[in-house]
Amino acid sequence: MTKFCIGCGVQLQCDDYFEDGYVNPDMIDTTIMCKRCFRLKNYGEYRVSNKSNSYYKGIIKDIFRMNELVLHIVDIFNLGNIEYIYSKVFSPSILVLSKIDILPKSINEERLISYFKKKYPRYKEVIAISSDKNYHMDELFDLIMKYKESNSVYVMGNSNSGKSTFINKMIKNYTDNKNFIVTSCMPSTTLNVISIKINDELTLLDTPGIINEGDVVNYLPEDVVKRINIKHEIKPRIYQIKEKCALILEDIGRINVLDKSNISIYISNNIDIEHVNFDKNDKYKDLKLTKIHVDSDEDLVIEGLCFIKVSDDTVFEVYMKEGVSVYTRDKIINKE
Ligand SMILES: Nc1nc2c(ncn2[C@@H]2O[C@H](COP(=O)(O)OP(=O)(O)OP(=O)(O)O)[C@@H](O)[C@H]2O)c(=O)[nH]1
Ligand SMILES: [Mg+2]
Structure with missing residues (x-):
């Protein structure tokens, strides 16, 4: 039976130690997490994935053609190539400025929001959140319910922008589920689409982040x-x-x-x-x-x-x- 890692979404396999998704052969029937995610989650040990940026772009390409609501998650500190996704998403989308907790508290959030609204007028809404501090989670949940086209809502953005951390907070806030997606500050943690049911009317789809080639990391x-x-x-x-x-x-x-x-x-x-x-x-x-x-x-x-x-x-x-x-x-x- 084909199984997918709950940490990164990649298909589990026990044939090639050096390929993503590897698990020890004696654990393939019982485990739900690949060795890479297990080591990252429990020991903070990071292993570079063998997937390329064009692989990630290939995965999300098909999503652009669907007419589903997209949450475009952008790290407020690291805007990166925000235009890449903005130029491709024509379905309804919400710009989510993540990690707002890292900016000094004195910053005027309203001004920040209007800067992005003016610059990127096609977004239905722009909202600043902090998944760490649980800030504006309920407000974003309400926006998702307002704008979603069906039960499926896609979460997209650069690698490290905080997509999986955001979904984990939604899991924590709105479900009894105890299985969380693996997150880290290293690039390319999520490797495939991961589907997370929040309730009967909402499934969030985590996606692998785009690598911003100019990023110092x-x-x-x-x-x-x-x-x-x-x-x-x-x-x-x-x-x-x-x-x-x-x-x-x-x-x-x-x-x-x-x-x-x-x-x-x-x-x-x-x-x-x-x-x-x-x-x-x-x-x-x-x-x-x-x-x-x-x-x-x-x-x-x-x-x-x-x-x-x-x-x-x-x-x-x-x-x-x-x-x-x-x-x-x-x-x-x-x-x-
Ligand atoms: N301070 C702060 N850090 C955050 C927040 N959300 C995410 N992070 C951190 O940002 C880093 C990346 O988070 P992830 O959720 O793994 O990012 P991602 O977008 O899923 O990345 P990929 O899976 O590589 O595409 C981690 O170190 C998180 O702890 C937040 O609200 N505040
Ligand atoms: Mg992720």
Whole structure:
């Protein structure tokens, strides 16, 4: 009988140890979870999946053709390639800004919501949630019941955006089920569509996340990825830059600030930043340099790592691993 892992959705098999879905042959009849999920859930041990981004895109491609409600889950800290799904979903969809608990409490949520509503007008609704803090879960449940086309509602978004954590919270809040989907801060935890019945009128379908190729997590070792993952409210690091200087982000990279400006860096509280005089960059010469001008109404974004607000137009030199996206966007936090 074909069985699927309750942790990641992949088909269970006992033939190939190195393939996803592997379980020991003597357990294939009794277990409901693959070895990869078991080790991740119980020991925090992560194993890279052998599936590619085009495989994940292939899975969700068919969903775009269905006329079902889509919840597009976007990590508020890591917007990534939000346009990818936005440009493909034409069925009713709700933009769910997840992990709102990690932004400072002083942030004006209404302004944040109207920023996204204006920029992405095809979403029926935009809502900010925190699955960790159980914030706006009932409100989102009501929106789902209002807009759903049938019993099936698809949950889509980038890898690590918090899709499975959100579904687990729905399971906890609205069902007696004790089987939860496996979640982690490492990329590609969910590998296949997982169907979760919430009640007789609602089944949520978790989907594998899209890998954002410019995300810094693709280029850093596991221990650093775990530390850049933001678990608690960010305390922005604020610097009054009076003359050219450099900010050293441990071994991850370096940011030279070339103009006078007040800058606020939104980054994991676990990453040390050293503020040093501007000097030669010998240590970082193997990293790629991006020289970038940031207007005072823009943020500088280093994908998956941080974003920086500036008080005045400022030029930065950013040294990061080749492949990491460094770009500007309209400021998402205006007045706090
Ligand atoms: N602070 C905070 N962290 C969250 C929240 N929701 C999810 N996370 C964390 O975000 C990381 C990714 O969560 P997942 O639910 O595994 O993300 P996913 O979208 O299912 O990822 P894939 O399965 O790879 O597509 C985990 O470390 C979660 O603990 C939240 O509301 N607040
Ligand atoms: Mg998942």
